Amino acid sequence: MRRKLLPATLTEPVRSVLFNRRVVFGIPFLWLLLFFLLPFALVLKISLTSAVMAIPPYEPVFRWVDNTLSVMVNIGNYLFLLSDSLYFAAYWGSVKTAFLATVVCLLIGYPMAYAMARAPKHWQLVLLLMVMLPSWTSFLIRVYAWMGILGNQGLLNSFLMWLGLIDQPLKMLNTNFAVVLGIVYAYLPFMVLPIYTNLVKLDVRLLEAASDLGCRSLTTFWAITLPLSKAGILAGSMLVFIPAVGEFVIPELLGGPDTLMIGKVLWEEFFNNRDWPVASALAIAMLLLLLVPILLFHRFQAREMEKRG
Amino acid sequence: MVKPRSISFSKVMLVLGLLFLYLPMFVLIVYSFNASRLVSVWAGFSTHWYGELFRDEQILSAVWMSLRIAFYSASMAVCLGTLCAFAITRFKKMRGRTLLVSMITAPLVMPEVITGLSLLLLFVQMAQTIGWPVDRGMATIWIAHTTFCSAYVAVVVSARLQEVDRSIEEAAMDLGCTPLKTFFVITLPVIAPALVSGWLLAFTLSLDDLVIASFVSGPGATTLPMVVFSSVRMGVSPKINALATLIILAVSLIAFIAWYLMRRAERKRLQTPDA
Numbered sequence: 209m210r211r212k213l214l215p216a217t218l219t220e221p222v223r224s225v226l227f228n229r230r231v232v233f234g235i236p237f238l239w240l241l242l243f244f245l246l247p248f249a250l251v252l253k254i255s256l257t258s259a260v261m262a263i264p265p266y267e268p269v270f271r272w273v274d275n276t277l278s279v280m281v282n283i284g285n286y287l288f289l290l291s292d293s294l295y296f297a298a299y300w301g302s303v304k305t306a307f308l309a310t311v312v313c314l315l316i317g318y319p320m321a322y323a324m325a326r327a328p329k330h331w332q333l334v335l336l337l338m339v340m341l342p343s344w345t346s347f348l349i350r351v352y353a354w355m356g357i358l359g360n361q362g363l364l365n366s367f368l369m370w371l372g373l374i375d376q377p378l379k380m381l382n383t384n385f386a387v388v389l390g391i392v393y394a395y396l397p398f399m400v401l402p403i404y405t406n407l408v409k410l411d412v413r414l415l416e417a418a419s420d421l422g423c424r425s426l427t428t429f430w431a432i433t434l435p436l437s438k439a440g441i442l443a444g445s446m447l448v449f450i451p452a453v454g455e456f457v458i459p460e461l462l463g464g465p466d467t468l469m470i471g472k473v474l475w476e477e478f479f480n481n482r483d484w485p486v487a488s489a490l491a492i493a494m495l496l497l498l499l500v501p502i503l504l505f506h507r508f509q510a511r512e513m514e515k516r517g
Numbered sequence: 518m519v520k521p522r523s524i525s526f527s528k529v530m531l532v533l534g535l536l537f538l539y540l541p542m543f544v545l546i547v548y549s550f551n552a553s554r555l556v557s558v559w560a561g562f563s564t565h566w567y568g569e570l571f572r573d574e575q576i577l578s579a580v581w582m583s584l585r586i587a588f589y590s591a592s593m594a595v596c597l598g599t600l601c602a603f604a605i606t607r608f609k610k611m612r613g614r615t616l617l618v619s620m621i622t623a624p625l626v627m628p629e630v631i632t633g634l635s636l637l638l639l640f641v642q643m644a645q646t647i648g649w650p651v652d653r654g655m656a657t658i659w660i661a662h663t664t665f666c667s668a669y670v671a672v673v674v675s676a677r678l679q680e681v682d683r684s685i686e687e688a689a690m691d692l693g694c695t696p697l698k699t700f701f702v703i704t705l706p707v708i709a710p711a712l713v714s715g716w717l718l719a720f721t722l723s724l725d726d727l728v729i730a731s732f733v734s735g736p737g738a739t740t741l742p743m744v745v746f747s748s749v750r751m752g753v754s755p756k757i758n759a760l761a762t763l764i765i766l767a768v769s770l771i772a773f774i775a776w777y778l779m780r781r782a783e784r785k786r787l788q789t790p791d792a
Contacts, residue, residue, distance in 0.1 A: 232608075233600075233608055235600050236600045236617065239667075240621065242639075247638060247639040250635065250642055251635045264645075319526060319534075324531065326527070333776065333779060334776065341769065344772065348746060363544060393541070396534065451627075454629065455628070457728065471628060475630060478732075479731075505626050506618075509622040513605055513622075513671075513675045513676075514605070
């Protein structure tokens with residue numbers, strides 16, 4: 209708030225501003241501290257315990273023994289993750305799948321965003337709503353829709369057989385191909401939106417200048433449009449890549465037995481094996497893996513929220 | 518202006534992309550009216566599955582549970598998210614601001630399995646330390662959803678707050694309005710559309726969440742996504758097709774109303790000469 213000289217009668221509101229500021233700032237701050245940051249500390253703590261058959265199923269880290277605080281730290285869970293090649297394969301599978309899906313999303317999403325940003329003004333709102341609408345319906349149901357399409361007796365196989373292109377159904381459901389397709393389908397709107405927001409702000413005069421100076425449209429695109437939309441591309445890619453690495457629903461519904469993804473492995477460790485410490489160690493390892501992408505996204509988002517202001 | 522060609526690569530991609538987004542949903546709608554259980558066979562038009570859906574007690578009670586959680590979560594998330602947006606856009610020099618920005622942007626991309634696991638561990642720890650929550654269920658899902666929905670609300674509201682003309686607020690305060698009154702008389706009406714869209718976004722996010730709710734829920738609370746998930750795990754189910762159709766119709770209707778209102782507001786703004 210702008211500082212200014214105030215007559216004596218106005219000191220009361222000024223004091224209430226200060227009070228309000230602390231409250232306005234403090235409430236969300238404390239809420240997020242308690243329900244977002246503190247839980248991560250707990251995940252770290254539990255990842256350093258060992259599993260026991262009890263409720264809750266892990267040993268306490270801090271214990272009072274003869275009036276002294278004893279600290280039990282167990283790095284066995286991490287060693288276990290390193291020793292079992294399943295976990296490494298799951299991490300690698302997640303990164304590979306998420307990366308591939310991000311690239312495909314970018315290749316489809318960028319031209320879409322470009323066409324939207326160039327569309328007449330009254331069309332833009334409609335197109336924007338059309339891109340966003342699927343993400344407002346149910347994520348689960350949109351993934352489920354592909355089960356009916358890709359299955360052995362699904363729509364796509366029946367169609368291809370009717371055309372006579374194949375005489376045996378192609379195995380598409382429960383493959384890695386289906387997982388990538390599912391991620392692309394579910395996350396495409398998250399790629400299109402940031403790129404569109406970025407492209408629509410692009411100064412058209414730059415493009416006009418380039419074309420006046422004899423630049424071909426493709427050269428203009430490579431030299432001006434693409435570099436200027438870097439921030440949108442980055443934000444969109446992070447919005448697809450980071451959640452896709454930890455995705456559970458898509459590999460569970462569309463993937464097969466050989467689909468190894470870390471979100472699914474974590475889920476199984478937690479719900480099927482009831483091994484909370486190993487699940488926590490997996491979560492910490494996933495966070496470390498995603499630290500750089502999350503920081504990249506954070507820098508972009510913080511700038512977005514601070515602009516103008 | 519760069520001369521637009523009538524048919525360009527990007528336009529073709531836009532049409533194909535939209536077809537890609539909408540065809541699978543269209544398939545669901547068509548097959549919800551299929552009399553046969555199988556996807557590959559069209560056995561004639563029937564509303565049989567809708568009847569089955571409305572007789573399914575488990576689904577109906579899950580719908581009611583999900584709607585209530587979504588309502589409470591969205592309402593709380595709008596309060597928290599708005600406070601957060603205010604703190605971020607207005608108090609530039611506050612200590613701890615950077616941390617607040619990090620904590621509000623991270624949930625936007627955080628993999629759900631991590632958020633779900635970490636919140637569950639918190640609730641278990643809390644139950645041990647302070648004796649609450651005894652049973653996990655609606656309250657714990659509400660807290661979890663509020664937390665991640667606030668992040669989305671904060672983004673929507675802070676974008677709008679950046680466009681608010683601060684001089685009007687300052688004028689009101691110079692004329693003796695308290696900050697609280699200034700907020701309700703000046704700021705709130707300006708950011709109201711953002712609050713509505715933030716609420717709707719939070720509502721759909723909460724309604725849709727499977728992973729986080731599965732972690733933090735207890736035996737007492739089963740939400741709609743949990744029922745849908747356990748049913749589709751077994752394979753394609755026509756009842757779920759009918760449910761999907763109803764969800765898609767409801768969302769489309771709301772989106773259409775939103776579009777209509779936005780277009781009307783835009784036209785009005787264009788008609789006012791000095792806007």
